[in-house]
Amino acid sequence: MEIVYSIKPLLAVLVSLIAAPLILLTGEKHKNVREFWTILAALIKFSVVVSMIPLITDGKIIEYTILPIIPGVPLQLRVEPFGMIFALLSSTLWIATSFYSIGYMRGLNEHAQTRYFFGFAMCMSAAIGIAFSANLLTLFVFYEILTISTWPLVVHKETQEAVMGGRKYLFYTLTAGTLILFSTAMLYNLTGTLDFRAGGFLAGHGSPAIQTLLLITLILGFGVKGGIMPMHEWLPTAMVAPTPVSALLHAVAVVKAGVFGCLRVILFIFGPKLLGDLGLWLPLAYFVSFTILAAGLLALGQDHLKRRLAFSTVNCLSIMVLGAALLSKSSITGGILHMAFHGFMKITLFFCAGAIYVKTHKEYVSQLDGLGRQMPLTFAAFTIGAMGLAGVPPVNGFISKWYLCLGAMESKEIVFLFILLTSALLDVAFFFPIIYKAFFKKPLDDVKPHFDEAPMFMVVPLVVTAVMAVILGVYPDAFFRFFNITALAVNNILGVS
């Protein structure tokens, strides 16, 4: 495989890292300049990431070594198909979220906006860093930066509830961090390298018992951010954050980073072959299947719209991990694709929830009766997102779920096919009542009968993401060639040229 050395990946990481202090220094006095930095950084980052697509689809790999960080392991960035998907996802959605945040924060006249945008920029740097990390230590460095820079966003409201949510978040994620730290040290001790290799590098090092232990600690460690039960507790609590943060947390950066880490572990550290040999994939698959079903059922019981979405996220994340754990070609494809596509759908849903909140200050599902008449665009987008998650064509969720189901059959474990189908049914069960209420129930008294949408800064991004979800459903290779890149990634992992 041809390796191209280029500074571009570093640039992609640094853009928002440089923007962050600029935002901080510009401060509240020059609001527009501050927002200009955010938007500018988002656009530059996006174009840098996109400019790397042709090389990747040509089957090349881009590498940049920053500096050695421990003997034998450099702080290194490497762009390869799998990481590229995550980077594309987050840099695309960052633009949408940036515009949306500006609308949201100004719409609600929030305090401490500077800190908010600062944290946001830091998060994005970390997310891109995670995507492009060439080895586990580099990934861990960015992972912990992500943990810390998300904290100010979680506690943004500064109420008692937010502070408690923040503490819980830190407790879970920092504990997870120590688990990953241990596993990293252990891996380094065993293999002397931490470099990700498609198909894994652990095979042949250490006894099966130690390998099992490592799988447990790593999956637990990354699973915390990935919302795998029973470590998902922090996620619904962290819903006290402002909605764009929830969107960022749940669709783009944080939880995806957790899942991304899990997939890295399964596919790039252990590798399908080792997991198959150890027979660990099946317990792992059952483990995450439990989350899929339990989260789906819990979502049914939530009246708070964002909490319902949060549980839906927990459900989807585990579906992605399940895809990887089933180890068959189609299921891995499905898992990776779902990681990308889920982002577009879930962010649409969160944007909708935020738009509803800004416009009407409503947070509960039971208050939404008839609101679809007042905010048709928002609810149309919501419908698209919900359809996608339930796996209804032509939204992109259908494609990833299709591959996942194929994969479940390929791996000869029909149980998982039923689990996937059940979860799709649960999706229908907890989303469609909302749509039904909004469009067909008799409007509540406080709903305005005429068209009265949220600010344009918010509506445009959510419509755009919804439309993108549909386009990607019809033509999955559109825009960023997600499908193509995923196929490349899967081929790399399974060793097919």
Next chain:
Amino acid sequence: MKVFALLTVIITGVMLVYGAEDFPKWGDPYQPGSVHVSPRYTQGTYTEAGTPNIVTSVVADYRGYDTMGETTVIFTAGMACILMLRKKKRGEGESNV
């Protein structure tokens, strides 16, 4: 506290006595402490340092640097007392030496 002190003292004492078992005989002119480094001082004091008083030559010459440290210790103690006991200029109720 008393019990604790007694315990510490007993443990330390036993340790010291245990170590003393391998000490050379008291006053042995050929004990290791007297044959390795110090003969040079005795033999060289007049020719190398120019004084018959061996202690002087070691204090002021061979290990003169220690002595400089020693004077510095005194200086430190003096400055320390000045620092600690100096009268506050506007301090009230502070009787001082």
Next chain:
Amino acid sequence: MTYEHFAVLIVIVPLMSAFVVALLGWFKRWACYPLTLAALFVSFICSLGILNTVISKGTIHYHLGGWEPPWGIEYVVDYLNGFMLVMLSFIALVVAIYSKKSIEQEIPERLVPYYSIFLLLVTGLIGITVTGDLFNVFVFLEIASLAAYALIAVGEDGAPMAAFNYVIMGTIGACFYYLGIGYVYIVTGSLNMADLSQILPNLYHNKAVLVGFALFTVGIAVKMGLFPLHVWLPDSYTYAPSVTSAVIAPMFTKVMAYLMVRIFFTLFNPHFSIDLIPITQILTWVAAGGIIAGSILAIAQTDLKRMLAYSSIANIGYIVLGIGLANRMGLTGSLLHILNHAFMKGTLFLVAGGIMYKMGMRDITQFRGLHKKMPFTMAAFTIAALSMIGIPPTGGFFSKFYLVLGAIDARQWAFIVVLLTSSLLNAVYFFRIIENAYLEPPVTAYATDGGTHEEIKRDELPLSMLIPTLILAAGVVLLGIFNERIIAFIIRFAVPASF
């Protein structure tokens, strides 16, 4: 002029300046501060020269008075103390820059002797580090200790009592140390470390040597505040003037840790310290106890400086744990932690001093809204706190990482659990402060209607205090990012070759 003279200049310059400051200060008080800075700056330059010479030409041997060892006193600088020297002189310089305003506020009438003693403390610590003679270590140890007692005693209300406890404990430590020299001397007849390391291997089963070793260990452990011999430490750090805490906390215990490494692995060889007597194993367990106890006690404190003091005890635990693990990774982590901890604890105490300077209090429950008042100071605090918790890419993460690697190498799972748990405990007590400082809306004390939220004006430290704080905070991050360089060029050679 040859570079070797730097080895002695680095001690003599601050020493002589201490005399000059004391004399000149009598007539011209304003001259103390620039003179102190100049002396420490020269010292710092010398330390860089020394380290450079060590890297390019190898170990420096400097015979004082021209008497060759073991008859005369010898200065030996190798990689191990080379990097210690740079660290010590740098932190001393930075804290000295910071000291002006803080001292002028806290003890204005004692400015002249304070600077003189400050220089003597630095002299003592550097002297301990450069020398290759056991008894010379003791002399400089006493200079440093006496200076430290005095610097602590002039603090606030509880300080004299804290200082007295420190005198008693410190003297016990020092006495054990030079009793240890006696026990070793009586069977060897030498005081020179290099000479002794040749003689001692034949005497490893000699009981006097065993007891001497034990005395060294206990003496140094007392001096560095290793749990459970730490009783003097929290009070001393708490009540001392801010500048004193900021110079003693990062430097004194680190020098003692250095001395421990020196005695364990240079004076005695690793074979003795690890295989013949189980001292390293005992130490690891003691250190692990210290890490947990220090962290838990730190959580219980509401006084910022006292909390930092207990956190110091925990961190001394880390360093000793690494020494006790006695393998390459563990000792690397330990040495790196000496460096990192000096920087982060320095930053934290400078910030604590800054808060004292501006607010006159250090109760962490009253820190509300501090980030608005002193944004840069709190940024420095946050960086150092994250490093203490062990968040990459700050330095604290990497030293912890190497320690964990060392524990894995030694197959000591219990210590891995201790290390990881303690970083969570660190998170508890540091995030408590960060939360207070950044989040809770500031309630002004004089608001009549039950606490209206008033806009807090920015009231940052004067530049002469802010810049040193920020320099150290930046150092914390840079040490993390460039840790591999430091290890590859310096620490790798400081670890005994047999590891």
Next chain:
Amino acid sequence: MFEYIVSKYNYWVYIFLMMLGLYGMIGKKNLVKKLIGMNIFQVAIILFYISIGSKVGASIPILTAEDLHGMADPVKYMNPLPHVLMLTAIVVGIATTGVALGIIIMVYNRYKTLAEDEILEIRKKSGV
């Protein structure tokens, strides 16, 4: 056994003195008594060092006239090195005592007592 004990009786005396001093430093409640304990400890160590330097039948370490230019026989003179070390140690001991006394004066000025438990009482009351 008895002979062994007798042959090193000097060490036993020093160790006893040291332990006496150490006990005083840790166990006594009065600050000045602690200080006295400290001095006993230090002096005992000094005695111990001096006894290292002794040689049976040797004289004080000052060369006699006939030995000035020849090679003096070390057996004839006491070992000077421990003496030198103890000169330094005595000075250090005095300096430490001085500083400690200075601190005691500060403590006394503040609390008007030198008993440790009374001081603790006062501090508890004043809430420090």
